[in-house]
Amino acid sequence: MTPDEMKTAQPGHLSRQRVRITFARGENTRYVGHLDIVRTWERIIRRAQLPIAYSEGFNPHPRLTFAAALPVGCTSDQEVLDVILSLACDLADVRRRLDEAVPEGIRVVDVAETPYSAPALQTQTRAAEYTFLPPTDESVEQAQARVQALLDAESIERTRRDKTYDLRPLILDLWVEGAESGRARIGMRLKAEEGGTGRPDEVAAALGWDAAEVKIHRRGLIFA
Numbered sequence: 001m002t003p004d005e006m007k008t009a010q011p012g013h014l015s016r017q018r019v020r021i022t023f024a025r026g027e028n029t030r031y032v033g034h035l036d037i038v039r040t041w042e043r044i045i046r047r048a049q050l051p052i053a054y055s056e057g058f059n060p061h062p063r064l065t066f067a068a069a070l071p072v073g074c075t076s077d078q079e080v081l082d083v084i085l086s087l088a089c090d091l092a093d094v095r096r097r098l099d100e101a102v103p104e105g106i107r108v109v110d111v112a113e114t115p116y117s118a119p120a121l122q123t124q125t126r127a128a129e130y131t132f133l134p135p136t137d138e139s140v141e142q143a144q145a146r147v148q149a150l151l152d153a154e155s156i157e158r159t160r161r162d163k164t165y166d167l168r169p170l171i172l173d174l175w176v177e178g179a180e181s182g183r184a185r186i187g188m189r190l191k192a193e194e195g196g197t198g199r200p201d202e203v204a205a206a207l208g209w210d211a212a213e214v215k216i217h218r219r220g221l222i223f224a
Contacts, residue, residue, distance in 0.1 A: 016053055017088040020114045020121075021098065025076045028105025030215075034069035040103070041081060048097035053086040067125045067221055068192045071199055074130070076218040082114065082121045127172055127222040128192040130200040133183055135213035143176045143184035146207045150174060156206050160199075167206060170198030192221065 029037070042062050045052050054060040063084035070076050095111040102108060118124075134143060150156065151174055156167040173189040186207070190198030200218075201211035 015087050016116060017085040018114050018116045018118070019083045019085060019089075019091070019094060020110075020112050021081050021083060021108065022110040022112075023079050023081075023102075024107045024109055025070060025074075025079060026105045026107070027075060030073055030075050032105075033072055034066070037070070038064070038066070040106070044098065044101045044103075044106075045083065048094075048101040050083070050089065050094060050097060051085050051087045053084040065121050067121045067223075068128060068197070070218060071201060071216070073201065073212075074216045074218055078109065078218065078220040080121065080221060084116075122194060124223045125192050125221060126224055127189050128198075129187070129189045129219045129222065130216055131177070131185055131187045131219060132200065132204060132214045132216040133185055134207075134209050136209075138184055140176055140178060140184045143186065147174050147176055147186065150203075150206055158202050158206065160202070167198065167202055170196055171203060172198075174203070189222070 025032075025037075032040070041064060045062065045064070053063045055063055065082050067080040070079060091111050091113060095108065098108045098111065150171070153168055156171075157164060158167045159165075170191045171188065172191055173187075175187045177185040177187050186204075188198075188200060188203055190200060190203065192198070200216045201214075204211040204214050204216070
């Protein structure tokens, strides 16, 4: 949709469009926090000259929501956000504009329309899948022993921000995928809901590795 067509499009909520953007994050953004990513996407959308809708009230905000915050220090293949556009746009044109506007370290994977009245993206997120290489040369058998011990534990007490919690219910699955360059790779599927979210660095630490020494990658998100 061209700028002139946008001006003549049907006004009001009937012309609004909910666009779901899937994107990947690389090494350049692994230490960028979630709030900074939100601000980055606001700038991307403005740079792309997309007609983003704003919330009502005294202090209006751009209407964009993310499925789940990516922990600092992680890279990712699949991050998802919904953007409300005040005017319906051609998705191919939206994709082209975004590709031209994103900075290094962010790559647009997909742009699709989703029903305007669909439930909030956060309420549909159920889990996230991660992988990482242990920081030491460890055989598959040794890694499997660590993983099995953690899976067999009835509870895994962890302390974060002076609060103690049980990590075990947040681990939906944990496995060793095999060897890469002679090293075992750990895979995990963690709960990612509003009522509880598992952190991959906490799992790495519970397995006995220094979480600061591993590079954690989020493969994808799992939705209801």
